[in-house]
Amino acid sequence: MxxxxxxxxxxxxxxxxHLDIMRYFQKAIRRADIDICYSEGFSPxxxxxxxxxxxxxxxxDGEYLDIEVHSFTSTEETIAALNEVMVEGxxxxxxxxxxxxxxxxxxxxxxxxxxxxxxxxxxPPVSAEDFSAGIREHFWLPKEFLITKQTKKSExxxxxxxxxxxxxxxxxxxxxxxxxxTRTGSTDNLKPELVLEALFGKMGLHYCPDAVQIHRKDIYAxxxxxxxxxxxxxxxxxxxxxxxxxxxx
Amino acid sequence: MTKPALxxxxxxxxxKPARYIGNELNSIKKDKSKVEIRFAMCFPDVYEIGMSHxxxxxxxxxxxxxxxxxxxxxxxxxPDLHAIMKEQSIPLFGLESQEPVxxxxxxxxxxxxxxxxxxxxxxxxxxxxxxxxxxxxDDCPIVIGGGPCTYNPEPIAAFFDLFYIGEGxxxxxxxxxxxxTMRTAGKTRGAFLxxxxxxxxxxxxxLYAVTYxxxxxxxxxxxxxxxxxxxxxxxxxxDMTEAVYPEKPVVPFIKATQDRVVLEIQRGCIxxxxxxxxxxxxxxxxxxxxxxLKDLAxxxxxxxxxxxxxxxxxxxxxxxxxxxxxxxxxEEFHGxxxxxxxxxxxxxxxxxxxxxxxxxxxxxxxxxxxEAGSQRLRDVxxxxxxxxxxxxxxxxxxxxxxxxxxFYFMLGLPTETVEDMRAIAQLANETAARYYxxxxxxxxxxxxxxxxSTSFFVPKPxxxxxxxxxxxxxxxIGRAKVVNDAVKEQLNRKSIRYNWHEADVTVLExxxxxxxxxxxxxxxxxxxxxxxxxxxxEFFDYKRWTDAFxxxxxxxxxxxxxxxxxxxLFPWDFIDTGVSKEFLRREWDNAMAGTxxxxxxxxxxxxxxxxxxxxxxxxxxx
Numbered sequence: 001m002x003x004x005x006x007x008x009x010x011x012x013x014x015x016x017x018h019l020d021i022m023r024y025f026q027k028a029i030r031r032a033d034i035d036i037c038y039s040e041g042f043s044p045x046x047x048x049x050x051x052x053x054x055x056x057x058x059x060x061d062g063e064y065l066d067i068e069v070h071s072f073t074s075t076e077e078t079i080a081a082l083n084e085v086m087v088e089g090x091x092x093x094x095x096x097x098x099x100x101x102x103x104x105x106x107x108x109x110x111x112x113x114x115x116x117x118x119x120x121x122x123x124p125p126v127s128a129e130d131f132s133a134g135i136r137e138h139f140w141l142p143k144e145f146l147i148t149k150q151t152k153k154s155e156x157x158x159x160x161x162x163x164x165x166x167x168x169x170x171x172x173x174x175x176x177x178x179x180x181x182t183r184t185g186s187t188d189n190l191k192p193e194l195v196l197e198a199l200f201g202k203m204g205l206h207y208c209p210d211a212v213q214i215h216r217k218d219i220y221a222x223x224x225x226x227x228x229x230x231x232x233x234x235x236x237x238x239x240x241x242x243x244x245x246x247x248x249x
Numbered sequence: 250m251t252k253p254a255l256x257x258x259x260x261x262x263x264x265k266p267a268r269y270i271g272n273e274l275n276s277i278k279k280d281k282s283k284v285e286i287r288f289a290m291c292f293p294d295v296y297e298i299g300m301s302h303x304x305x306x307x308x309x310x311x312x313x314x315x316x317x318x319x320x321x322x323x324x325x326x327x328p329d330l331h332a333i334m335k336e337q338s339i340p341l342f343g344l345e346s347q348e349p350v351x352x353x354x355x356x357x358x359x360x361x362x363x364x365x366x367x368x369x370x371x372x373x374x375x376x377x378x379x380x381x382x383x384x385x386x387d388d389c390p391i392v393i394g395g396g397p398c399t400y401n402p403e404p405i406a407a408f409f410d411l412f413y414i415g416e417g418x419x420x421x422x423x424x425x426x427x428x429x430t431m432r433t434a435g436k437t438r439g440a441f442l443x444x445x446x447x448x449x450x451x452x453x454x455x456l457y458a459v460t461y462x463x464x465x466x467x468x469x470x471x472x473x474x475x476x477x478x479x480x481x482x483x484x485x486x487x488d489m490t491e492a493v494y495p496e497k498p499v500v501p502f503i504k505a506t507q508d509r510v511v512l513e514i515q516r517g518c519i520x521x522x523x524x525x526x527x528x529x530x531x532x533x534x535x536x537x538x539x540x541x542l543k544d545l546a547x548x549x550x551x552x553x554x555x556x557x558x559x560x561x562x563x564x565x566x567x568x569x570x571x572x573x574x575x576x577x578x579x580e581e582f583h584g585x586x587x588x589x590x591x592x593x594x595x596x597x598x599x600x601x602x603x604x605x606x607x608x609x610x611x612x613x614x615x616x617x618x619x620e621a622g623s624q625r626l627r628d629v630x631x632x633x634x635x636x637x638x639x640x641x642x643x644x645x646x647x648x649x650x651x652x653x654x655x656f657y658f659m660l661g662l663p664t665e666t667v668e669d670m671r672a673i674a675q676l677a678n679e680t681a682a683r684y685y686x687x688x689x690x691x692x693x694x695x696x697x698x699x700x701x702s703t704s705f706f707v708p709k710p711x712x713x714x715x716x717x718x719x720x721x722x723x724x725x726i727g728r729a730k731v732v733n734d735a736v737k738e739q740l741n742r743k744s745i746r747y748n749w750h751e752a753d754v755t756v757l758e759x760x761x762x763x764x765x766x767x768x769x770x771x772x773x774x775x776x777x778x779x780x781x782x783x784x785x786x787e788f789f790d791y792k793r794w795t796d797a798f799x800x801x802x803x804x805x806x807x808x809x810x811x812x813x814x815x816x817x818l819f820p821w822d823f824i825d826t827g828v829s830k831e832f833l834r835r836e837w838d839n840a841m842a843g844t845x846x847x848x849x850x851x852x853x854x855x856x857x858x859x860x861x862x863x864x865x866x867x868x869x870x871x
Contacts, residue, residue, distance in 0.1 A: 016502045
């Protein structure tokens, strides 16, 4: 049986990297006495895969891992059993049973949305209103939003508009909060800070990575695989949250 | 959630921020307004090493079981963070509360190896506590040293307010109670230390004076006051089964060196190898009851979710219920995704059978630790392993499908000759020959692989070899070269690999292991010159040490190159480990005569620890 588990990661847990989160869950699943399937061999490992690695420093409300189990009581009991053995900073918020034929979250990932905001102690260089105007002027109105991406071997010019589905800003308590939904996955993965940094550049502002907290809100698959053919024309409505797939029992 | 002591900017900049944030599963948080004693428990090395140490886990659990004590963990900040903390004057903090160590009541530092001494100074410095005990005021934490290196605490005596000699389970309750009483009564730090010195196992170095002879040896070591005991007795647990043990150990987020449940099956060793300090100071052997171990194994796996369980002891094959325990572990856990890792067991039919069940034979290797290549030298060191036992064990394993063998030896042992060194290569060659003689060509899984590793012997206090001399670094390297050349001459040389260690650090360990109070000045100078993480070869700088010795007017050769006379007063002689100096000297004489001493179960050799009233000395006599 395939199960998808959704969790939040917050507080100091943002400093725990992806590989260590994987190890953390392997141990947590044993503590919670979940009847997980193991691989064969002398060093059996749990059948488990994560949707999309979250970078160190990022918090999230929508992280996913898929596991295979021999037996299962209910989604609610599984959530409770896991939350019983979590540390502060990781919370299980969802659990769904998936059809046996379903693909892993990892292979389905197509987009993710983020909130980016200024950390305590940092003052935004301009107001939310100015940022809003900047996004409109520099990002949405032009036909392209080109950046030069430095890879190990070469420089690559990319058009970010093709990979960004949401980019907006709102004001809360006089501070700007940015919303970004970007292409995620094995091809065309776009980190949200790259978009924000490019916007700052175009607005003539200095972008300080230390100042900005990046928070992932959710991860998405494409609703209709075929729409992948029409890459350039995708919008937020073409995606479904990984947490909305499968059933509750 | 506790706010981290370090800012996001710093945590994002340093390697492995998880070392510094705490919050691990099973770590203990308490309301600080409801505890009376705050204790910072430190392992002065990087988090991944420190978190793997069993002794600290035992004490952490034991202290926190008291409602009035909150014990937190502290490890050495890696050099990247060290630089930031120095530059920004950030005080070192406890992982649980993220609050400064300097505000706590005690700072306990475990001393597991000599090369951590500069890291002890780093901990004090970053905590913003004066490095010298003499300069501390009433508002500084009481700095306590514990662990194996306290069997000669003298080189670092100036940096500690007190040392706890022996196993931690015994005297801490009395120490905490005394502290509370004295504080309530408004007594000073000095008054507390004076009273603490009267507790069993507590050594307060500032209350003792040392005088030296003209030749540099110690003339007298004596307490300054009549009410301070002249001899400090090692503390030990008599009932290992009833002793506290962490049922819910802390589970690190990053991979620690020991990322597994560790079951301590017994303490001490019956073997009496003459080079081994642990084998002497942890006498007598005391076993933990097998039913208690089974119970602990179940609880600890459930509480941690670890995927591996391992046994801890100095010589697991000597544990009387080993077969029952190992079979239980395999039945209970194997097949549930929990690996069983077995420490180097004596190679015999039982251990090979067990290993074939829990390991992949093709990947695993057999381990032998003969420590010396020739039978003559093995008799000198009292390592009761014969060539016949090694070769027969290897043959049995080769028949079972193994083809990798690891050998561990020491070079520079007392009385060692070129023949003894060459015998290392010959033994490896004989083992390889046994493989080719035993396993028919068509059944072989390639060549056999024999790996020889040698380390250099460092004489330790409270061993029969405490009188032994050492050699200059180039002499050690010369010995390794003899082995290397001999390996190249062997018929089966293509099946043999040889690794050896650096020699500089060996000599230094020698100075620190048997040094006296005068050595402390050099340690301080090394730290002041930037020396930290000396146990890490990438940070160790021999010249920094030789410079410091020169500046302090210390001749390292005095500590390393001399064979001590029988009647020399050692810096550590004020400690009573239970093993008498007469016994150790008798064993030195036996070593020089090449006479083997039987193990504790075969025959009592009258080492002196019978006075404790427990353990192997009283087996079958209940």
